[in-house]
Amino acid sequence: MTLQNDKIKMALAKGRVADKTIDRLKEIGYIFPDYSKESRKLIFTDTTGSLEFFLVKSPDVGTYVEKGAADIGIVGRDVLLEHPANVYELLNLKIGQCRMCVAGFKDTQIRYNQKLTVGTKYPHIAKHYFTQIDQPVDLITINGSVELGPILGLCDCIVDIVESGNTLRENGLVVLRSILDISSRLIVNHVSLKTKREQIDPIVEKFKELAF
Amino acid sequence: MLTTYTIEGFENIQYQGFQALSKIERSLTRLYSRYGYHQVATPTFETYDNFVQNGAIPANELFKFISRKGQVLALKPDATLSVARMAAINHHDPNEIIKLFYQTNIYRHFSSPGDVKKEMTQMGVEFFGDNSPECDGEIIEMAIKSLKANGVADVQVDLGHVGFINYLLDELTMSQDERARLFELIENKNLGDIQEFLSTHQYDPKISKIILELPMLYGDPADVFARMTKLCVNQNMQEVVKHLSALYEHLKSVGLAQYVTFDLGFTSSMNYYTDLIFKVYAGNWGAPIIDGGRYNKLSQQFGIDRPACGFAVNLLSLMDYLEEHDLIHVENPPHAVLLYRAGDKARTFETANALRSQGNIAEVFTINSLPSAMIERLAGQRLYQDAEFYVFSHGEVLKWQDQDLVPADRILSIALEPEQE
The missing domain is CATH 3.40.190.10 (Periplasmic binding protein-like II)
Incomplete structure (x- = not known):
């Protein structure tokens, strides 16, 4: 050998x-x-x-x-x-280096008693996170331009990677929760x-x- | 749609695969029998409590059923526990030497984003009643030979010990969850995240420093033992070093030292292991093909206090490895297909039986259309690619050759006597 x-x-x-x-x-x-x-x-x-x-x-x-x-x-x-x-x-x-975040419109509420629709490229990470915080969700897997989801009303919020936050800002979205560092x-x-x-x-x- | 019949996590084994699988099984059966092990089988079902009580396997990974008596049953998720129970039922003297092996399917409802097999075929051995380094040595020897006997050239064994980490962490106050998280990080040798984890918890800095050494505690045995000795903070940890050194000395004297490296930075998800644990890798594959270790406390659960050591080979992953590296050579015996007309039935059947008794494959079909058309149809099928075709018609024997029927004087190895008129 x-x-x-x-x-x-x-x-x-x-x-x-x-x-x-x-x-x-x-x-x-x-x-x-x-x-x-x-x-x-x-x-x-x-x-x-x-x-x-x-x-x-x-x-x-x-x-x-x-x-x-x-x-x-x-x-x-x-x-x-x-x-x-x-x-x-x-x-x-x-x-x-960047962060995995939940993002959406500023006024989107993440409330445990209300089911959220979440669009993401990372269904496994998203599912794990929402299970941990006991948040009922419907997950939608989207393969690109995830930011479009909330804008077009496809979902309430998204789970995605945020580096500078520019893409979010330009599309009128903000970081709602930070999930983990990447x-x-x-x-x-x-x-x-x-x-x-x-x-x-x-x-x-x-x-x-x-x-x- | 055919896909409706496929259940995720379960798969069919095709005939080619099955041949390979039974070849592996035969070689392992021979190996284990020659070491004095006896084959046993345990039921497909286990009582649910068996696994949940001792926390061996998370409850949500079990396939559960309710029996007619209202008892909760589970599809056997692990073989060792069942075999240990069987040994406890049949052998009451705790010092009795019992060597058993088994071949079984186990079922686990793994949750993972990827494709994971939920039904696994295992073959394994369990050695009860001995707590010596030589017993550990025999188990490791057989694990190495299990792969060698099937043609795997590069075998690599990682030897570890569940005690070393646990005895160290016993010095700290931490929750089960924290311990599990830390184990996972140590097992992945994820130094960056271990540092982060330790910095967010207030642990004894001396112990934290040792924890950071654990993932790197692998390599050349002499070096590992020297480093381990320095890291011991209690008597138990020193015992581990002694135990592993004795095992290594044994492996050296029986000529197996070159296959093993020590690695104190891994644990096992099966929490019945109490001492030695090991994984055996084939070639460069990152997923181990054999898992094993010593479980000295498990039999207590069934009322008998007896030490034991064993391992299980994941047969399907061994088969995948062998196939990928072209190490499976299944030799099919010669295959003859005999087509006959009603008048030639007796002679055809007699010939077919003669062929079979000489170790050939012989199949017979009655002719119900044009013989050449029948042969062409069969020859195009997957299961008849290697077959030779013969036609018994009006006292004559013809062979299918170059798209034509020509008179034959032999069928495979059997010479034909001319038909007596």
Whole structure:
């Protein structure tokens, strides 16, 4: 079982987080010469040949890491909560920080004796939250532009990620409740953490220095 | 719509899968029998109280039924408890050595946003009446061999101990919920959130510091034991280090040390475990295929105080792993299909039986339309892809070859004698 010479494979969630992560990787000494945002390539290897990353849709990151197709991955906490995976959630990277919130019109009341209709991309997180506070709700899963929901009268409020709050403001909505803080996590495969320790530990250490 | 017949969380096992599954079962049965274990079976139903009383499994994860006597029953959610009860009923001497194994389905109503199987097929072993490191060693040895015997090359065992964390947390005052939350974070090695959790609670800073070490307490055994020794704050924790060192020494002397790493940063959702716990991984798969551990208190519940250790193999996930890595080679015996006209019935049946007695598959059909049309229809079907076709007609035997019927002188391995006139 000599995996010593193997590259470390990393799965990154496409989008904002990937861009920030690649900048971070550059800071800690991993250069990917053939990577650019416009590139159509799927897999990139760094100049030392020890780290390789590929971009996948965010809900898939956990799956790739759990099944061992990737050794480590970087993905938002919201995604891990919505699509749980059997992985180690080793580090809070403190990038892509934002909050999961209940948002709606200013005068919307969240009252336990009144059923709310809630639109969201995160039905699992929303359900968990409203069960915890004993709020009866009807959940509607919407896949994008969730802010439209209350405006068009589809739902009373929404559960979504809020970063700056600009999108909400521009659409006349406000944060009603804050559910939890979100940031990117470094996740590691259960087996790789132990069998490829020599290669994974230094990467984790370098990320840790940046995170704390 | 066919989908109306599919129940979420339950699945059919197709014939190819079933062959693979029974091959795995056969190899495990052979393995466990050779270690002196005896196969047993327990009922599909259990009394609901059995599981709820000791809090082994959350009540909402059970499939419940009411018997005609008004008793609440549950579909068996776990095998160990049933086997421990069976051992208690049949063997009254607490020091008796009892080695049992089983193959069973278990049912759990998991709540998860993803697709989760609610019916799982398990095969497992339980060793009652021994509390030595050698007994733990035998269980771990068999767990490793369970995967090796099925062709898994890379086997990785994580050994832990439920005591170490619990004895540490006993030093703190915390609610069950807080403890569960902290366990979850430690198990995920979620250092960032553990720090946050600890900073929002007023715990003894000395203990908090040790808690932060737990997730990283894994790796090279000598190193882990050294670090553990430094972290002990009470006698119980020191006992754990001693126990695990003894187990490691045993594994080293029987040549299994290379498969195991120690990890004190995980617990088990099955709360009957009292000492050693372990998970066995195949290749790089992040979900363990085998779960096990020592449960020295469970039998007390059935009136007999006896130590025990065991594990269960998740057969369907082992099967998935083997399939994905092309490790299942099911060899099908040669397959002959014999078509006959009424006048050739006796000879056809005789030939079919001769083929079967030599280990071949033989099927017979009576000819009710044009033989070549019948063969073409059958040959196009999934279950007849590997078959050879023969026609018994008017004393002649013809073989279907290159879309045509040609005279045959043998059927599979059997040579045909010319028909005597």
